[in-house]
């Protein structure tokens with residue numbers, strides 16, 4: 001998928017910093033963009049995360065499986081600016097290890113593209129550290145956090 005075919009662009013968002021907006025109508029089920037970036041191990045992702053915690057910028061690490069994380073901040077594309085919402089209009093789909101965002105419904109021009117980050121966490125994580133993932137997306141179904149419902153250690 002080339003950048004030219006993208007129907008989205010990054011702009012200032014009402015949710016957080018930059019967001020990604022639809023510039024050409026997207027239909028339900030359509031593949032919108034691939035989530036790309038440097039593929040690193042989960043250990044490396046932890047290391048980079050701690051390093052970047054001290055900076056103001058928001059980091060976007062996409063968890064593929066227990067061994068692989070995509071660091072969208074390195075060699076990433078516009079997908080790294082997509083904000084979280086508990087009421088998403090697209091979802092991440094794993095196609096043999098490559099991650100694509102697919103529309104859950106028709107999305108009109110001007111709408112902000114959002115997906116449910118479902119960030120992985122562990123029951124051993126410090127609750128204070130997890131507070132940075134509080135969600136204020138404003139959706140009626142907002143669960144108050146960008147974290148996945150179940151900790152990694154309990155996920156199958």
Ligand SMILES: [Zn+2]
Nearest residue numbers: 086135137142
């Ligand atoms: Zn929310």
